[in-house]
Amino acid sequence: MATPSAQYSVTLRVELPHGGVLSKVTAAIARAGGAIVAVDTVEASGDSTVREITIECTSAYHRGEVISAVQAVRQARVLEITDRTFEIHRGGKLHTGLNHPIKTRDDLSMAYTPGVARVCMAIAENRQKAFKYTIKGNTVAVVSDGTAVLGLGDIGPEAAMPVMEGKAMLFKEFADVDAFPICLATKDVDEIVETVKRISPTFGGINLEDISSPRCFEIEQRLVEELDIPVFHDDQHGTAIVTLAALINACRLTGRKLQDLSVCMVGAGAAGVAVAKILMQAGITEIVACDRFGAIHREREDYLAGEMNAPKRWLAENTNHACRSGAPSDVIEGTDLFIGLSGPGIISARDLQKMNPEPFVFAMANPEPEVRPEEAAPYVRVMATGRSDYPNQINNVLAFPGVFRGALDVRAERITDEMKLAAAHGIAQVVGDEELDEDYIVPSVFNRDVVHAVAEAVAREARRSGTARATTPPEARRPAVV
Numbered sequence: 001m002a003t004p005s006a007q008y009s010v011t012l013r014v015e016l017p018h019g020g021v022l023s024k025v026t027a028a029i030a031r032a033g034g035a036i037v038a039v040d041t042v043e044a045s046g047d048s049t050v051r052e053i054t055i056e057c058t059s060a061y062h063r064g065e066v067i068s069a070v071q072a073v074r075q076a077r078v079l080e081i082t083d084r085t086f087e088i089h090r091g092g093k094l095h096t097g098l099n100h101p102i103k104t105r106d107d108l109s110m111a112y113t114p115g116v117a118r119v120c121m122a123i124a125e126n127r128q129k130a131f132k133y134t135i136k137g138n139t140v141a142v143v144s145d146g147t148a149v150l151g152l153g154d155i156g157p158e159a160a161m162p163v164m165e166g167k168a169m170l171f172k173e174f175a176d177v178d179a180f181p182i183c184l185a186t187k188d189v190d191e192i193v194e195t196v197k198r199i200s201p202t203f204g205g206i207n208l209e210d211i212s213s214p215r216c217f218e219i220e221q222r223l224v225e226e227l228d229i230p231v232f233h234d235d236q237h238g239t240a241i242v243t244l245a246a247l248i249n250a251c252r253l254t255g256r257k258l259q260d261l262s263v264c265m266v267g268a269g270a271a272g273v274a275v276a277k278i279l280m281q282a283g284i285t286e287i288v289a290c291d292r293f294g295a296i297h298r299e300r301e302d303y304l305a306g307e308m309n310a311p312k313r314w315l316a317e318n319t320n321h322a323c324r325s326g327a328p329s330d331v332i333e334g335t336d337l338f339i340g341l342s343g344p345g346i347i348s349a350r351d352l353q354k355m356n357p358e359p360f361v362f363a364m365a366n367p368e369p370e371v372r373p374e375e376a377a378p379y380v381r382v383m384a385t386g387r388s389d390y391p392n393q394i395n396n397v398l399a400f401p402g403v404f405r406g407a408l409d410v411r412a413e414r415i416t417d418e419m420k421l422a423a424a425h426g427i428a429q430v431v432g433d434e435e436l437d438e439d440y441i442v443p444s445v446f447n448r449d450v451v452h453a454v455a456e457a458v459a460r461e462a463r464r465s466g467t468a469r470a471t472t473p474p475e476a477r478r479p480a481v482v
Contacts, residue, residue, distance in 0.1 A: 142209055250441050265289045266328045298323065303316045398443065410470050
C-alpha cells in the first residue's frame with residue numbers, strides 16, 4: 001500500500017463547535033487513511049474554534065476521500081481547502097534580489113548611470129571581465145523544450161517551467177549558484193542550438209534538461225563545440241555520475257573491482273548511453289544494454305538495416321561484444337550488476353537468481369522501479385533506486401550543483417569526461433569507511449559536504465587538464481581592480 005506523502009498533502013481550515021467534534025474529525029481522517037501532520041488553532045470564539053489541519057495522503061484521489069470524510073462529520077464546517085504542493089508553486093518559486101541596495105544618489109550613480117559606463121567599457125576591452133563584473137560568473141541557464149519532462153513526456157514549455165524552477169532552486173540551495181529557467185517554444189534542433197548560443201553571453205554555464213532523445217545528444221554536442229562555457233545535459237551526465245559513485249562504494253563495501261563486473265542495463269535513452277560511457281571510462285568492459293526490443297548488438301536486424309538511431313548504434317558498436325540476444329530476463333544471467341533506466345516490471349525477483357552471487361541491483365525507474373526492493377531483497381547484496389523512500393537514492397542533485405560550482409569557480413571552458421569521473425569519486429568519498437554499508441552507499445542529498453567535495457574534485461581536474469581559465473579561488477578575486 002502507498003505511503004502518505006507531502007506531495008499529496010492538504011491543509012483544511014475547519015470551523016468546529018466546542019465539545020469533542022475535533023476528535024470526531026481526527027478519527028474520520030484516520031479511518032480514511034490520512035496522516036495528520038499538524039493541528040493548529042487559527043481563531044477561537046465563544047461558540048466555536050477555527051483550526052487548520054494538515055494531512056498527508058497517498059494520491060490525489062485519496063486526498064479527495066479524506067476531504068469527503070471530514071465534510072461528512074456532523075457539525076464540522078470546512079471553510080477552506082489548500083493543496084500544499086500547489087501553494088508552494090503559487091507565483092513561481094524564484095525571485096530576483098539585489099547584491100547592493102540602491103539607497104542614495106551615490107549608489108545610483110555607481111550602479112547605473114553614469115558610473116556603469118566605465119564598467120561597460122572595461123568589459124568591451126576584455127569580455128572575460130564579464131565573469132567578474134556581471135552575474136555571468138555565477139549564473140546558469142536551465143534550458144528545456146518540455147519534450148521529456150519527468151515521466152510525463154512531451155507536455156510543452158509552459159508545463160515544464162515548474163520543474164525548471166525547481167532545478168534552479170536546487171542550484172541555489174545546495175551550491176549558491178544563481179540559475180534561471182529558460183523554456184523554449186520550439187522542438188527544432190537548429191533553433192534550440194541557435195537560441196542558446198544567442199543568450200549565452202548572459203550565463204556562465206548551460207544546464208540542458210528534459211529534452212527528448214535522441215535530439216538531446218545532438219543539441220548538447222553542438223553546443224559543447226560552439227560555446228566556450230560549460231554545457232551539461234543533466235539527464236545524461238548527472239545520472240551517470242551518481243550511478244558510478246554508488247557503484248564505486250558498492251565495490252568498496254564488497255571488496256570487488258569495477259573492471260571485473262559484468263553489467264546488464266535496461267534503457268537506451270539519454271541516461272542509458274551516458275551511464276554506459278562513464279562505466280566504460282571507469283574500466284568496465286562487459287555491458288549488455290537492452291531496449292524494448294531486447295539486447296542491443298551489431299548483428300541485430302534493425303542495426304544491419306540502418307534503422308537504429310545514433311545513440312543506439314553507439315551502444316551496438318561499443319557494448320555487448322559477444323552479441324548476446326534476448327530479453328533482459330535472458331541476458332541478466334551471469335551478470336554482477338543490473339541497472340534499470342526504463343520502467344516498472346521489466347524484471348522479476350526470480351530473474352535476479354540468475355545473476356552472479358551477491359549482485360548489485362540499481363533499479364532507478366521512478367516512481368515505480370524495475371523490480372521492487374522488498375521482492376529483490378532475498379537475492380541482492382546492494383539495492384539502489386531513484387526513490388527517496390528507500391535507501392541508496394541515486395539522485396542527480398548529488399552531482400549537478402557541485403559540478404557547476406567547481407566549473408564556475410575556475411571558469412572552465414567545458415565539462416570533460418575526466419571532470420565527470422572526478423565528480424563521481426568526489427561523491428563516493430563523502431561516505432566514510434565507518435558509515436559504509438548495504439543501505440548507505442551514497443550520501444544523503446542533504447549532506448552539505450557533497451557539493452564541496454564534488455566542486456573541489458571538478459575544479460582540481462579542470463586545473464590539471466588546462467580547461468580552467470582562472471587559477472585562483474573566487475574569494476581571492478573579490479577586490480575590484482580593473
